[in-house]
Amino acid sequence: MIGPVSAIAAMTFREAVRDRVLYLLLAFALVMIATSRLLALLTVGSETRIVTDTGLAAIAFFGVLTAVFVGVSLITKEIERRTAYTILARPVTRGAFVTGKYLGLVLTLWVNAAVMSAGFLLLLLWRGDPVAPALPALWLIAVELAVVTALALFFSSVSSSSILGILFTLAMYVAGHLVWSLPMLARRLGEGWAAAAVRATYHLLPNLDRFNVRAEAVHGDPVPLGFLLGQTAYGAGWVLLLVLAAAVAFSRRDLT
């Protein structure tokens, strides 16, 4: 099991890092981080705030963009282009294939995010701004990327076309960032089936917004270690469930 998974992950990573689209996105993000300094020139005071905001936003945004678009094509493209055939005709389970593809892409995204983060942190250092407040935000961006990739992978393995998969994943991404408003709505509704349905929805969707501690980074507010660990475990749990669901869905799928 481990052998094929790591082989497929390594291959996915290698294939992805050679795709020029990735570099385009990376370059764009780095340019954005670099120009945050220019934006900062436009304001009076609060330069650090703008540099931090822009940098973290660029890393998160381009990371998610790559995760969704590359992640969704992960399985559908393999079927459309028949590249999965020779792999799955080996003694490789569907689960191993899906897991390997997932790990390969997450690795790619993390390397990507690490490059962007390095650029961003260097900028902070060069400006003489403190680096530490940004670290929890960067870490949770990485965890969120893993969850979003798992979402993309899941929708990739259940939907027949990439477009549908992208739509589903983006919808889930947006929903995941809005779930924090559901408990409020449930409180408003009081008791009854509507409130119960809202509460159930709240627990069925990954709460992606909790990964966002960029405001804390901007204001230098502390993020407790317990929260970081808890949120990381929460993300890992979702990744496990989503990759599992993707594997089950993909094993039922005929490659035609």
Next chain:
Amino acid sequence: MSRDGRGRRRATALLLVLGLTVVGTTQAWLESHPLPRDPGRRLLYLPKGTFLRAASLGYPTFLADLLYLWSIQHYGSVSADERFLYLEHVYGQVIARLDPRFVDPYLIGALILVAEKRDVEAGLRLLDQGMEANPDEWILPYEAGFWAYDTARDYERAAAYFKRAMEIPGAPPSTRRLHAEMHNKKGDKQTSLALWSEVLAGTDDARVRAIAANHVHDLTLEIDLAGLNEAVSIFRERHGRPPGQLQDLVRAGLVPEIPRDPDGGEYLYDRRTGTVSATAAFRLRRR
């Protein structure tokens, strides 16, 4: 079922239980240990509505609705020291710029700013912003006039707001009365009298007529008494004594004539103290 398949199924079930457990427990823990931050604070960091408009992809009014709903939900959870910053930002900068024609946020925002923050100026600023964008909404100047009158006790500005409201079609008739009364409060009784007379002449409503008649009556009385007492004090200055009777004022050229009181009677004059007053049976009707 092959042994292989059974094993795989068991592993799947195991992983499923593991995943659900991890997600469930961490979710519960994270909910009970939230970050020490206000959930509403995120709204505070929204960009100004002018920029959000671009990001709303053509649905600025819908986005404004959403933000308005959220802002109301979150209001209570914003910490006290940030609450008002929150209000001005979310209402004035975000929602109002996202959908300037969305009237409710101006009203609610002003209400909270005035009633809770006790910052009338901020409330009025918000309403001014609303009036600029919605010159056809009488409720905005009406509300502003009310706050200026009731809380700021700035009758001059209140009068200006009511005048503005009054000129917008659809404003309730009470606006005219409030406008007239503001002039009275501010001390300009002549103008107030003229305005109340207009109200009296311009309505057929028996109740409104009665109210207006009372105001006209009282204002006439107050103006007359004030004028006569003023003349008496000038007379006293010139002659070292108060006039023997009110007609002396006419003879001295201080008043053209001695008016009769609004009910057709005569004003009383006490020559010992030199004060003019209404008849004992006669009182201001409003108080």
Next chain:
Amino acid sequence: MSAPGPEQPVLTIQGLVKAFAGHLSLGRTSVLRGLDLEVRRGEVYGFIGANGAGKTTTIKIVTGLVTADAGQVTLLGQPATRPAARRRLGYLPEQPNFYGYLTGREFLRFQARLAGVPPGERGAAVERLLSEVGMASRADRPIRKCSKGMLQRLGIAQALLGGPELLILDEPMSGLDPAGRRDVRDLILAQRERGTTVFFSSHILSDAEVLCDRVGILESGRLALEGTLDEVLGRRSPSWEVTALGATPAGWNGAEGWQVTARRGDRLLIRVEGDEALARLLERLRQQGATLHSVTPHRHTLEERFLDVVGRGTEAT
């Protein structure tokens, strides 16, 4: 993993049924309707059928890419639904396609890992196969810049990784130029020499005729005919073609065992089924005083048999 004995078939397919859901899951198209098939150790088996007959679907079920609705597939002694059954399997898909940003060498190394080639032997195995399929000089070219023929060669190379006991090749000759086809043919024959069982599908019958020990003809989801080439082509009751001058065909009604297939002037071309009928015809011609021009043994081509089986109306190629 129980290794199949020499007498045990390498691949057994019993009662295989598969239908695909139509658009929006409406309606189902039946592709396989109870296919039975057996591939014996060491043979080259040609799986023949028109386009759309279900060859690729059968192969995909055997290789685990598609799940059957009903039926049993035993692959190298294990149910084909188990990934472990594919441990000694080499598979070349129809019109293979691989990761475009990898080079041929990288791709083969990756496949060698999946095929379970021990780390120490991977490099050597990959290099040997690269030269075997004639790709050694082009091994560092990104796959997206490879031609169809090069893809096919890489596909064959990956199928041969790890020394498979059974090679399943889906349309290995299609899309190749004549030289490429000859190379593939030689590769298949070389594999048979090594004792590898080869199961390949084709709609090009001349290829099959040269290569196969046994063939199965697939027709609308069932095996219409199966056997050795001799059995299928009916070598035991050969037919003959007789050319005669000055014969009188009047009164011949076809019941004699022969019939006239062409006529030009007084020259007749007569098709005769079986040795006895031939003897009778020759006697008759002698009686008529006709001149015997030639007697040629006529062997059915696979194509003719195929057309017999699937009906003359079906387009064979």
